[in-house]
């Protein structure tokens with residue numbers, strides 16, 4: 715199976731690639747080029763991110779340097795395309811070097827472990843719940859779970875609960891725009907027994923949080939069961 719991080723193979727012509735290159739983050743492009751070519755020289759040259767900040771996807775790389783990277787990237791990407799879009803598997807040390815390159819500081823120790831666990835370079839899910847048949851179906855059915863809040867934590871809890879085969883519901887008072895980007899959290903005036911915020915509890919099938927902004931009680935969504943130069 716193709717590693718999902720590799721993206722779909724593409725056949726765009728050089729002109730389309732050149733146009734797309736105008737839009738990309740050059741630091742991310744340089745790391746992608748390492749994946750595409752297997753050549754670490756892309757991140758070991760003089761053109762490097764100056765500062766890592768989410769508000770500047772170019773990490774303060776000057777415009778002239780960005781143009782130079784794009785110029786060199788085009789034939790490399792075209793060769794990747796012509797070769798069938800097969801990325802190189804990279805050693806862990808090089809992947810960690812790429813993280814440090816992007817972060818403009820050494821990424822080591824537990825932080826590196828966190829990133830490797832989060833990024834799942836091999837395309838798998840090492841935290842997936844795989845207890846198989848160890849737990850009898852009756853025991854799972856007898857342990858329904860309520861997840862309070864359909865933000866990132868709630869969604870992940872739902873994914874894990876589905877993997878675990880446990881029945882669950884996710885309660886969310888903001889239909890259509892859950893999560894911290896929607897509106898401020900609301901105060902629960904009553905909820906099912908033993909429920910806690912954005913976590914899961916067993917022993918109930920319903921949740922009834924109430925928003926102070928609305929007289930209507932919650933929508934309770936049911937999801938259960940359900941330094942060398944650059945190459946080129």
Ligand SMILES: Cc1cc2nc3c(=O)[nH]c(=O)nc-3n(C[C@H](O)[C@H](O)[C@H](O)COP(=O)(O)OP(=O)(O)OC[C@H]3O[C@@H](n4cnc5c(N)ncnc54)[C@H](O)[C@@H]3O)c2cc1C
Pocket residue numbers: 862863864865866867868885886887888891892893894895898899900901902903912923924
């Ligand atoms: C403007 C903005 C931009 C951001 N950009 C990024 C980004 O680019 N990258 C990034 O990684 N992170 C970003 N974040 C941070 C990210 O959104 C949060 O870290 C993340 O949403 C936290 O997830 P959570 O599940 O803990 O909480 P939330 O996402 O806040 O989810 C909690 C959910 O619980 C619900 N809830 C609250 N009270 C109750 C109740 N009593 N009953 C039932 N449901 C309830 C809420 O409606 C909400 O849907 C951004 C945050 C903001 C505000």
